[in-house]
Amino acid sequence: MTPRSKQKASEDQRGHAAISPAEWIAVAISAAIVIGAVVTLLLHAPRDRTPPDLVVTVDGVEPVTAGFLVRFTIDNKGGTTAAHVIVRGESRGNAGGEDPEAVFDYVPDGSRRRGGLLFTHDPRQGQLTVHAVGYREP
């Protein structure tokens, strides 16, 4: 046995003893964090990679300086992320015939994003609809 491999062997034997109690605690916490994260990811991963299912809910309409603000929330209840999501508002029966749009870079599956649309006339006077009109795959 060369001196080097002897030194190596003794290093390996000392391996367990050299780990201090503080290190055992740190490794237990670390392992719990990483395994926890992986399990969480697997549990929340969608069963199937179903297409995005984009649901828009209007949170409120309020007057602002430039006209009227419609605040909304968009939820993706599908199994994949939608990119470049276009949300359009329409107020039918409204004299202006406005259809403002808002664009979201990403709406991940299981997540929600918020946004706003601006009308010059009060959209509540007509029939207000806000919905997603398109997206692309990331």
Added chain:
Amino acid sequence: MAATPREFAEGIGRAFAGALLFSLPILMTMEMWWLGFYMAPWRLILMVAAFFPILVALSHFVGFDETAGLPHDIVHATVAYGVAFTCSAAILGVLAILRPGMGVRELTGKILLQSVPAALGALLAQAHFGSPPEKEQRRREASYLSHLFFIVVGALYVAMTVAPTDEMVLIAARMTDAHAIAAAIISLALLHVFVYGAGFAGHPVSEDAPNALRPFLRLTVVGYALSLGVSAFLLWIFGRFENESIVPIVHGTVVLGLPAALGAAAARLTLDTE
């Protein structure tokens, strides 16, 4: 000798510092936030698993504190992931990347993805803040295979910061075949100059041949092949090869191969000790 709690706390401090130093630019890269949620979970988990052996070996040669053999290296590699996860969660929180209303999967994915480069940084802490003589000796006595490992680490270190960006895909699309060949020649030249030209006289690996072809094949060509391997692996795991034909795949690998080769070459300067 087991570390005292004080020494251990200092080691953890170094790990946090190393993780931050390397991963802060990556934590501020928006493609990494997006990959955190649109990357398929199995890819992310595969990435975390694939890096673990690299982290264990890195703990042996560099690490954030002294280690006494394989079990100890495994302990430190695991702690590095814990430190990296905590660090990523804290910084992403401060930067308002994690917010209420985001799904559990989005939050977990974002943090876990960033933990991989941060853990690499944590275990390279002693390359920045000084190594104990024991680790320097391990690096001095490194075998040919270990030198190849240093090349892989160096390639990962530099390529990781740019691999997730959209620019890789954009540059690959702009390049013609002539550009790609030129980039490959520059990468090889960079590697060769760094490995053999930059004053390595007397280094055991660079000493072996008066004849120039053998060392060129032995470290430069093998080093470039490993850099391309690292480049292709990162692009593939980030989903950049999906629905692509072979030409953009090759171009993309060569493009990311340039920073990877630079990192591989630089690893000879930072990790190898005379």
